[in-house]
Amino acid sequence: MxxxxxxxxxxxxxxxxxxxxxxxxxxxxxxxxxxxxxxxxxxxxxxxxxxxxxxxxxxxxxxxxxxxxxxxxxxxxxxxxxxxxxxxxxxxYRDAGKEVAAVLQAYTPLLERASVDEAYMDITDAVNERLLNEHPITLEQLRNTHVVGCNTQDFLDSFKYEHHLESNLKLCMGGIITEEIRAAVFEKTGYKCSAGIAHNKVLAKLACGLHKPNQQTILPQDSVNSLYETLPLRKIRSLGGKFGCNLSEDLGITTMKELQQISENDLINRYDDKTGSWLYKIARGIDLEPVTVRLVSKSIGCCKKFPGRTALVCCEDVQYWVNELSNEITERLNRDLEENNRKAKHMVVGFVNEINRRDVSASRTHPLHSYDAEKIAADMLKVVNKHCLNSNGYYRIKYLGISAGKFEDCKKGYDISSYFKSGDKEANTQSVKPEYNLSYFFSKIEKHGAVNETSMDTKEALQEESNNLEESCNSNDSIYKNQNLLDDQDVKSDNLEAIYEADTVMIDFPETNDDNTKYETKIQTSFTDVLSLVNRDKDSESDSITDEILNNEDKDDNSKANTSSYFSHYFKNVESFSRNFDTSKYLDVSNNEVETSSPENDEIIGGETFGNSETFESTNNTNVLEHQKENINTSPILNNSTAYFNLQNYAATFGQVIDNDTKEKCKECNKQILKTDMTSHMDYHFALQIVRNEAHLYNNNSTSAISNPPKKTVEVKKTKRKRSEITSTKLTTFLKSNTQEVVNVPTETCPHCDKNIPNTEFASHLDYHVAKKLHLEINSLLKDNTKTAPVPKNINKTKQKPKQGKPPSVIAFFKQDT
DNA sequence: CATTTGTGATAT
DNA sequence: ATATCACA
Missing domain, CATH: 3.40.1170.60 (MutS, DNA mismatch repair protein, domain I)
Structure with a gap:
């Protein structure tokens, strides 16, 4: 039936x-x-x-x-x-979410990413397939599975009888597959997850929350009623908010069971057709909403609140934040362009403006023609000015936001081979073909945890990739290590290890220094050990190991006093160390490509699934980045993973707070400065000193440049204003040599982007383009997974405008999980 | 002062 | 097109 x-x-x-x-x-x-x-x-x-x-x-x-x-x-x-x-x-976190999604994708094209850490999957096909030829199901296969309404063994036993429910059998098989999926997620990414298995999205979500860390729950249809007996309305997806409150107020009910007692007509009368009948159905555990394939978000945006006194008042404030926001969004849009081959056509500028004591929010759409931060900022400012600029020339802005959407696919780019013409290594790179990545994504992660022959292809391809990279960049030991990994290891048994090993490589120290080498070995061993503990949920032993490492760390007192010089100790003799891993180090100086280069690197090393998050992390450590900028001419390429790693350890022991950026008192001005900004802040003082000596630009108001204006935002701005506070032309150019295009350095014009790239970075810059191109190719191939769910149409959809105006006062209900 | 900051969906 | 909501 x-x-x-x-x-x-x-x-x-x-x-x-x-x-x-x-x-x-x-x-x-x-x-x-x-x-x-x-x-x-x-x-x-x-x-x-x-x-x-x-x-x-x-x-x-x-x-x-x-x-x-x-x-x-x-x-x-x-x-x-x-x-x-x-x-x-x-x-x-977004990147980590993508990693997970890539694993899930191998199990069904019907994957709907619901948020950064949640995804719906319609695995009906896989279930039916497996049911055709599956042998007896064992309890072992459902080791971490709960079943609502009975224990798991009883659930299995029920299938011995003639009259068992076929639907339950499907869920049972669904549970088995889900165990496999979760095992794969853990194996490939190291992340644990929970899952719910049911006949629809609402129930799956509900079920998932019933047994949380690292477990899964089947919710059979014939257990719905018993579950609903006492289930608060708000536990049902979309009834957790205002609407749910209204519902229970209107109807004087609190549980799903009570909702079940209300007739469909009543519901439809009280709300509207759609909502009413959706409520009626869901009260019976029925929800026909399909899983819609979606892997990428429909919009990309960022925003910032300026609560209370931090409201933006003067145009410098507004300009500053408009710039920050448009910088961030263009950065993310560019990365999205590379990853997904699409361009947003619209942007929406949102703001909250305080008009005599009342917050007024609004948003305006604006066409988006190019991913140019300045243009976007200008447009955004126009919109903001139009709506928020008071007649007295000031603002009262409590919130600013920008988001871009209405994505359209880009037409196919240029031919990939064009990328290799300028280079000298076309033969090799040609062999790195999209197939590699396809097999990487779709075959390597295969359904039953076994390895099939395509894994070999993958392995070879990866290796080849490695070779190419290695060749195109000067040989370097880190890469060799990585490669050996691929050589020696059986892909089948050690995916996890491979990931961690890769990490270990990333935290390498330069071999040029004896002390460091020793240090490196120590850490590598321990790191791996600790990581293996991760898998077993251990904590007791990790202490001794950590201690060991941390003691080691302790030896270097500098590390405490001054992280910057501590790190520089390691960077001193570094020649083109690990450039392969992170070309962004190069590109950092030519602002635009900075962030966008990270993903490509990831791809090169091991593709998204094996993407080494540490690479990203290290990119974020501006403290070290700044340092690198200083050295850009002498030793331009520095891998700061090491630094990050140590910093973290240090923080874990000595401070209870691990800050990716904490504040520190500036010796010059006694102001609290974010550590990550310290280097550039010191640059500022340095520059300021020079300028003062010239005694031109800053009369005697020495602080005017830093604490320019106005009212209430003072403190905030002290810490927040960074780049924009440097206003003098001279200062700017001075700092530019660190942060912008490097002047007075021999450069070469890149044939691909027409940018002037310092010679020292040119090779790597080309690599970046190669990687970028590859990425584009791959993604365009990955694109066509757009099936739709084999389910009727979207009869339902929850949202409803409440009939009555005011919601019951704020009820703080806390969701179980993220 | 102050649950941030995204996301997506829906109603009008 | 935009205001509002739900949710993580």
């Missing part, structure tokens, strides 16, 4: 406290410790956006401030998300 509402098998995969896991992977010393991820440490210890399970056990929750968390759990480690452009930078 087949019913329309029970013939699909839908899975919701939800990463467990995802941001925490990402941080733990980045810094394994955190594993087993209670941690929370916070942003904006400045105020009361920062806002917590993720909490791992050890910390939850102590009562720490999302929405707490760091300080509260400390109070509840004194030994909690607070990991701060890095900031870029004075805003939280969530890039690494």
């Amino acid at each position: 087949e019913f329309e509402h029970t013939n699909r098998v839908i899975v919701l995969v939800d990463m467990d406290c995802f941001y925490c896991q990402v941080e733990e992977k980045l810094n394994p010393f955190l594993v087993g410790k209670p941690i929370a991820v916070v942003q904006y440490n400045a105020w009361k210890g920062g806002g917590i956006i993720a909490v791992n399970y050890p910390a939850r056990d102590k009562g720490v929750t999302r929405h707490m401030r760091g300080n509260e968390a400390k109070a509840k759990c004194p030994n909690i480690v607070l990991v701060r998300v890095p900031t870029q452009r004075d805003k939280a930078d969530l890039t690494k």
Whole structure:
């Protein structure tokens, strides 16, 4: 007996406290410790956006401030998300989410990414296929599976009887496949997740939340009623907000069971057709919403609040933030362009303007013709001025946002081979073909955990890729190590190790220094050990190992006093070290390509699935980046993963807060400066000194350049204003030699982008284009997975305007998880 | 002062 | 087109 509402098998995969896991992977010393991820440490210890399970056990929750968390759990480690452009930078979590999605994708094209850490999958086809030829199901296959309404063994036993429900059998098989999926996710990425298995999205989501870390739950249709018996309305997706409140107020009900008692007519009368009948159905566990294939977001945007006194008032404020926001969005749009081959055509500028004590929000759309930060900023400013600029010349802006959407595919780019004409290594690179990546994504991650022959292709291709890279850049030991990995290891058994080994390579120290070599070995061993503990959920032993490493670290006292010089110690003799891993180090100086180059590198090393997050992380460590800029002429390529790694260890022991950027007192001006900004801040002082000597630009108002204006935003600006505070032309040019195109350095014009690239970086710059091109090719091939769900149409859709105006006052309900 | 900052969807 | 909501 087949019913329309029970013939699909839908899975919701939800990463467990995802941001925490990402941080733990980045810094394994955190594993087993209670941690929370916070942003904006400045105020009361920062806002917590993720909490791992050890910390939850102590009562720490999302929405707490760091300080509260400390109070509840004194030994909690607070990991701060890095900031870029004075805003939280969530890039690494987005990237990690992509990694996971790539794994999931191997199991069904019907994958809907619901958020950075959640995805719906329609695995009906896989289930039906497996049911055709599957042998007896064992409890072993459902080791981490719960079944709502009965224990798992009973659930299995039920299939011995003639009258078992076929729909339940499907869910059962769905559960088995989901176990496999989750195992694969863990194996390939190191991340743990939970899942719900049911016949529709709403129930899958509901089920997922029932057993949380690292488990999964099947919700059979015939268990819905018993579950609904006491289930609060708000547990159902889309009833968690205002509408749900209204619903329970209007109808005087609180549980799903009570909702079930309401007639469809009543519901339709009270709300509208769609909503009413959706409510009626979902009260019976029926939800026909299809899983719509979506892997990329439909819009990209960023925003910033300026609450209370931080509201923007003068045009410098506004200009500054408009610039920051448009810089960020263009950066992300460019990266999106590379990854997804598409361009946004519209942008929406949003703002909240305070007009006599009342916040007025609005948004305006604007055509988007090019990804030019300046143009975007200008347009945005126009819009903002039009709506927010008061007659007195001031503003009162509480919020600014920009988002871009209406994406259109780009037409196929240039021929890939054109990229190799200018170079001398076309023969090799030609062989690196999209197939490699296709097999990489679709074959290597195969469904049953075994390895098929295409894995060999993958391996070879990767190796070849490695060769090419290696050749195109000067030989270097790091690459060799990476390559040996591929040579020696059986892909089947050690994917995980491969990932971690790769990490180890990334934290290499330069071999030029004996001490360092020793150090390196030490760390590598321990790092690997610790990582292996990660897999086993261990925490007890990790301490001794960490101690060992950290003691090691301890020996170097400089590390405490001055991270910058500590790091520079390692960078001194570095020649083109590890340029292969991160060409962005080169490109950093030519501003535009900076961030965009990261993904390509990732791709080169191992593709998205194996993308080494540490690469991104290290890119974020501006502290070191700044340092590199200083040395750009002498030793332009520096891998700062090492630095990051040490910094993290250090923080983990000596401070309870791991800040990707903490403040430090400037010796010159005594101001609290973000560590990451310290180098450039010192540059500022240096430059200022020069200018003062000239005694031209800054009369005797020595601080005017830094603390220019106005009212209430003073403090904020002190720390926030960075680049823009340097206003004098002379200063700017002075600093430009560090941050912009390098002047007075021999350059060559890039045939691909027409940019002038310093000779020292030229080879690597070309590599960047190669990588970029590859990426484009691959993505255009990956694109056509656009099936639609084998399900009727979207009869339902929840949202409804409430009939009554005011919602019940704020009810703080806390979701279980991220 | 102050749950950030994205995302997507829907109603009008 | 834009305001608002839900959710993570």
